[in-house]
Amino acid sequence: MNDCKFGRIRNKILSAFLFIIILINTGLYVSAAPASTQELQDASEERKSLPIQSNQIENWPIGPEISAETAILLEANTGVILYSKNIDQKMYPASTTKLMTCLIAAENCQMDEMVKFSHDAVFSIESGSSNIGIDEGQSMPMEECLYGILVASANEVANAVAEHVAGSMDAFAEMMNEKADELGCKNTHFVNAHGLFDQNHYTSAYDLAIIAKAFFQNELLSKIGNTATHHFKATATQPDDFIQRNKHQLITGDVSYEGIKGGKTGYTDEARQTLVTCAERNGMKLICVVMKEESPDQFYDTVKLFDYGFGNFSVVNVAENETKYSIQNSNFFNTSNDVFGNSNPILSLNSDSYLIVPKTTTFDQLNSEISYDTDKENEVAKIDYYYHGAYLGTATIDLTKEAPATYEFTKNNPNNLIADTTEKNIIIVNIKIVLIVILAIASLLIFIFVIHSIISNYNFLDSKRNRRRRKIFKKNRKNGPHFPSSRFNGFDL
Numbered sequence: 001m002n003d004c005k006f007g008r009i010r011n012k013i014l015s016a017f018l019f020i021i022i023l024i025n026t027g028l029y030v031s032a033a034p035a036s037t038q039e040l041q042d043a044s045e046e047r048k049s050l051p052i053q054s055n056q057i058e059n060w061p062i063g064p065e066i067s068a069e070t071a072i073l074l075e076a077n078t079g080v081i082l083y084s085k086n087i088d089q090k091m092y093p094a095s096t097t098k099l100m101t102c103l104i105a106a107e108n109c110q111m112d113e114m115v116k117f118s119h120d121a122v123f124s125i126e127s128g129s130s131n132i133g134i135d136e137g138q139s140m141p142m143e144e145c146l147y148g149i150l151v152a153s154a155n156e157v158a159n160a161v162a163e164h165v166a167g168s169m170d171a172f173a174e175m176m177n178e179k180a181d182e183l184g185c186k187n188t189h190f191v192n193a194h195g196l197f198d199q200n201h202y203t204s205a206y207d208l209a210i211i212a213k214a215f216f217q218n219e220l221l222s223k224i225g226n227t228a229t230h231h232f233k234a235t236a237t238q239p240d241d242f243i244q245r246n247k248h249q250l251i252t253g254d255v256s257y258e259g260i261k262g263g264k265t266g267y268t269d270e271a272r273q274t275l276v277t278c279a280e281r282n283g284m285k286l287i288c289v290v291m292k293e294e295s296p297d298q299f300y301d302t303v304k305l306f307d308y309g310f311g312n313f314s315v316v317n318v319a320e321n322e323t324k325y326s327i328q329n330s331n332f333f334n335t336s337n338d339v340f341g342n343s344n345p346i347l348s349l350n351s352d353s354y355l356i357v358p359k360t361t362t363f364d365q366l367n368s369e370i371s372y373d374t375d376k377e378n379e380v381a382k383i384d385y386y387y388h389g390a391y392l393g394t395a396t397i398d399l400t401k402e403a404p405a406t407y408e409f410t411k412n413n414p415n416n417l418i419a420d421t422t423e424k425n426i427i428i429v430n431i432k433i434v435l436i437v438i439l440a441i442a443s444l445l446i447f448i449f450v451i452h453s454i455i456s457n458y459n460f461l462d463s464k465r466n467r468r469r470r471k472i473f474k475k476n477r478k479n480g481p482h483f484p485s486s487r488f489n490g491f492d493l
Contacts, residue, residue, distance in 0.1 A: 044294050054084045058388040061312035061358050066301040069292035070205040073305045075313075076213045076278070076285040078393040080356040082309045087206040090187050091291045094266030095130065095153045096208060096274050097195030099215045099225075100176050102146050105161050106221055111143040113164070114237070120169070121159035126196055131156045132232065132244060139237040146221070147230045150264065152244035155194040162193035169193060183210050197268045205289045208276060212287045216261060216278045226262030228252045250277055255299045257306065261285070265298075273298040279306050283315040284356065313356050318383075318395035319349040321363040325370070325383060325397070346400055347380060353395035355385050366392065 035043070044067040055062050063073075063083045070091055073083035081087070116139040125131065130153040134140070140148070140157075142164075148157035162172035169192065176190040185207035191198050203211075216222050228251055234241040247265045249255040263277035274291045275298040286309045288302045357366070367386045374382055378399045385392040 040294050044297065047292070050086060052083070052085045053087070054082065054390075057390045059358070059360065060388070060390060061308070061360070063308050064301075064304040066290065066304060067293055067297050068290035068301055071290045071301070071305065072205040072209050072288070073309050074206075074209040074213065074287045074289075075309075075356045076216060076287050078354060078356050079213075080391060080393055081206075082286070082313055082356065083305055085205075087209075088187055088204050090202045090204055091274075092197060092201065092268060092271035093195055093203045093208060093291070094197075094268045094271040094274050095195045096264050096266040096276050096289075097190065097193070097201070097203075098149050098153065098158055099208075099264050099276060100179065100190065100211050101158050101161060101172075101193040102149055102221055102224075103211065103215050103218065104172070104175055104179055105142065105146065105165055106218055108165050109142050111141065111146075111220070113142045114139045115142055115145050115157075115160050115164045117156065117160045118163055121163055122156045124159060124169075125155040125194065129155050129194075129196060132242070133240065134160070134238065138239075140235075143220075143224075144232065144238075146224050147227065148232070148244075150221075150225050151227050151230045151246050153247065153265065155196065158194040159192075180207065180211070183214055185210055195266060195268070195271075197270045205291055208289045208291070209287050212263075212276050212278065212289065216285070216287070222262050222278075224262075225264065226251055226260065248275070248277070249296070249299045250302065255296075255303065257303055267295075275299070275302055277302050277306075279310075281310050283354075284310065284313065286310070312359055314359050316355045316357045316363060317351070318353040318355060318385075318393075319351045322349055322383075322395070324368065325349065347397055348400050350396040350398050353393070355393035355395075357392055358387065361387055 047067050047069045048065050050069065052063050052065070054060060063085075066085070068085070070086040070089050071083065072081060072085070072087045074081055117134050117136055119136045122134065122136045132148050132152045132154040134148075134154070134156055142161070145157050145161050148154040149161065159169055162169045166172035166175050172193055173190050176193070177188070180188040180190070180203075185203070187202070187204040188207040188211075189200060189202055191201045195201070215225065227246060229243055229245045231243050232238070232241065246252055248263050250257050250260050251263060257279065259279040259281040261278040261280050263275065266274035266276075271292065273293045273295050275289070275293070277288045279286050279288070286306060288305045288309075290298050290301055290305075293301065355366075357363070365387065369384045369386070370381055371384070372381045374380070374396075376396075379396050380399060381397040383395045383397070385394070
């Protein structure tokens with residue numbers, strides 16, 4: 001009896017053990033309970049103490065302490081990094097992945113192309129993840145799909161777009177990785193178009209900022225990515241009528257900030273809160289990326305970083321401040337389009353080259369390095385600027401493009417080559433036309449001179465012959481007629 005009881009207990013234990021093994025192998029076993037609110041708060045506080053690399057630059061403005069594990073503030077026009085906190089650390093991007101998804105779609109498709117939703121596109125996503133309820137077999141124009149991805153963060157729409165662009169979701173992931181390499185990403189690998197968790201799907205704050213920089217260079221994507229709400233209207237291929245609201249509080253205005261140009265939210269349990277945002281003020285276009293935060297800190301820390309960037313840095317025009325590489329004093333490289341004014345240099349600093357400089361710094365405190373390694377048209381060299389090793393931007397030395405003709409045609413004198421600029425009392429002449437006219441006149445005069453010389457020489461020779469004949473004739477008349485006898489042989493006189 002005791003043996004039977006022992007056997008039953010043993011069998012129950014073995015059965016329970018086998019059941020646990022099966023659960024683990026099928027992925028249904030939950031290894032740990034979700035972190036409590038207190039644990040998340042503690043982790044958030046710990047992340048505040050992580051080092052901020054930009055604060056270690058000598059005399060650099062001290063950036064704010066934030067609870068994101070990694071963060072970057074990048075000036076999009078110059079590529080200057082204003083704030084950096086573990087920017088090359090591999091992180092899970094969650095739905096901020098969709099910035100790359102939409103960038104590839106916009107570069108490869110027309111906005112009126114119809115995107116059809118397959119069974120895999122609709123049913124391969126996790127239950128309960130972001131979607132807008134599109135059913136298998138329905139279709140939407142590409143532009144509406146981009147609204148679905150960027151405003152509603154719809155995962156099934158991202159899948160459908162991936163299939164439409166590349167033929168399959170896997171092939172689209174390959175396109176994403178190729179594009180990441182092209183943009184210069186260093187720590188990025190994508191396996192899907194939506195950003196749901198996968199250990200092999202990662203990026204970094206720096207790489208995500210580089211992707212966002214390319215995203216915000218596209219006007220249509222910038223517009224869609226800055227949309228607070230979108231009305232999806234019923235059509236023949238998509239019968240539902242509904243409105244979706246963006247979760248990005250800086251876009252909706254729930255967290256107010258001047259100059260917001262758009263962005264994208266992201267969340268998974270593993271990634272926590274991730275956020276990409278673009279704002280523009282005072283000639284600077286800043287991109288802020290924060291990764292692994294707790295809500296709503298991602299929005300308020302983004303505001304802190306924008307305030308830090310706009311408040312501590314300014315835009316400086318290189319051509320207006322540079323003296324070390326001044327070309328204006330080099331007479332050897334001068335040319336001119338005018339006769340009476342000063343000549344213009346063949347080489348010049350690009351007037352559109354700007355640096356992003358700490359407001360406490362003067363231009364003469366910057367270091368620079370010149371390089372002639374460039375293959376861009378009309379670009380001779382480039383100058384990189386630094387402050388205590390921190391990159392501030394690049395200026396180029398270009399071949400000066402020839403200025404257009406400064407004369408004007410008037411109704412009274414349509415062939416006029418000289419225009420009197422009465423405001424400054426300066427007469428400007430188009431030197432090329434003047435030279436052509438002078439050469440034409442000179443050529444004509446030379447031609448006339450040659451012809452005249454030929455004619456004169458011919459007349460001179462003819463006149464000389466006539467004088468000689470007249471002289472012989474007069475001599476013969478004086479001596480009488482004289483004919484050689486041989487001349488008249490055979491003739492009767």
